Amino acid sequence: MTDLTRILDQAHIPELPNPYFGKVRDCYDLPDDRRILISSDRISAFDRILAAIPFKGQVLTQTARFWFDHTADICPNHVLAYPDPNVVIGKKLTILPVEIVVRGYLAGTTGTSILTLYKKGQREMYGHSLPDGLRDNQALPAPIITPTSKAFDGGHDEPLTAAEILSQGLLTQAQWDRISAVALALFARGQEMAAKRGLILVDTKYEFGTDTDGQIILADEIHTPDSSRYWLADGYPDALENGTRPPSFDKDVIRSWVAARCDPYTDPIPEIPPEMIAATAQVYINAFQAITGQPFVPDTTGATPLDRVRKNLAPYFI
Known part of the structure; x- marks a missing residue:
């Protein structure tokens, strides 16, 4: 059973400068x-x-590492470096105000999904x-880009068209052309390797x-279970035929459990049982192994994950 005590629930490290604590990542801007x-x-x-799900941060960091290396x-x-299984040292970039979503299938559950x-x-x-006559979860004639505005101020992302991106000055024509071509090429590589x-x-x-030279750089993460939807190919034909949801890495077990017991937007969150935490950890581990073809080796060094991270980041202390 997964060791439920090996949890990195936060990485607040006072010796590191310029902190920014997001929902999932804890970040620090170095002066260089x-x-x-x-x-x-x-x-x-x-x-x-x-x-907090044991080893989730390591799974996501190492899955993204696999894909960064292969793209x-x-x-x-x-x-720039991986000083710890949960940590990336990256270039500080000016993040472009458009989030790029590439879709290969008629899928999704949110109000803005295709x-x-x-x-x-x-x-x-x-x-x-899109043509008439497509079935739920059917492959699109060709992958499409469905961009959204990137809400930096806590607002909601809004759907965009290429024409709106250009007319609103969110990107230049050259930037849009480059990002579109790169995104479709990344997606094609991802589909080919996943297959x-x-x-x-x-x-x-x-x-x-963009970096200081204006070069477009891929940031954040790539093709992880959190940023991507994967289906298991073996079960897809039957699901398409029957109109059911194709089998996938079901990370929604906790989400569904919480939603069944309260209004998750307003009510206190009930305590999630350890077996649910362990099951979700195993989903992430299984996803890593299926996506990369590599065994997952949990890093259990250090008294706690935070102790290990602190030790590995000591060279960056100010």
Whole structure:
């Protein structure tokens, strides 16, 4: 059973400068245009933290590492070093105000997902025209980019078209052309490699920034279980035929458990049982192994994960 005591619930390290604590990551800006990004084990949903899942931060950091290594020929990324299994030292970038979502299938559950809009009768969305007659979760004629505005002030991301991105001055034509080409190439590489592992990369989001030279750099994470939807290829044909949800890495166990017991947006979150925490940890570990084809080796050095992270980041103390 997963050791439920090995949790990095926070990485508040006073010796590191310029902290920024997000929902899942704890970050520090170094004075030389580098940034420390520490992936905690917190799991977020309903705009709040629900729990901490053992080894989740290591899984996400190492999954992204696998994909950064396998896509560096397509686009440079922000990674400079990995001093710890949960930590990336990256270039400090100016993040572009558009989030890029690439979709290969008619899927999704949110109000702005293309499946939801399609079922309402819309055929024109995000600047694309979809044909009639598509079934739930069917492959699109070709992957499409469905960009959204990136809400830096806590607001909600809003759907955009390419024309709106340019007319609003969010990106230049050259930036949009470059990002579009790179995103589709990254997605194609991801789908190709996932297929060899018996997986379908359904959709994913990418975040880009620019460095001091104006070069476009891939930031954040790539093709992780949190930023991407994967289906298990073996079960997909039957699910498509039956109109059911294709089998996937079901990380929604905690989300569903909480939503069944309270209004998660307003009520206190009930205590989540240890067996639910352990099951979710195993989902993340299984996802890492399925996506990368590598065994997951949990780093259990140090008295606690925070002690280990502090020791590994000591060279960066100010």
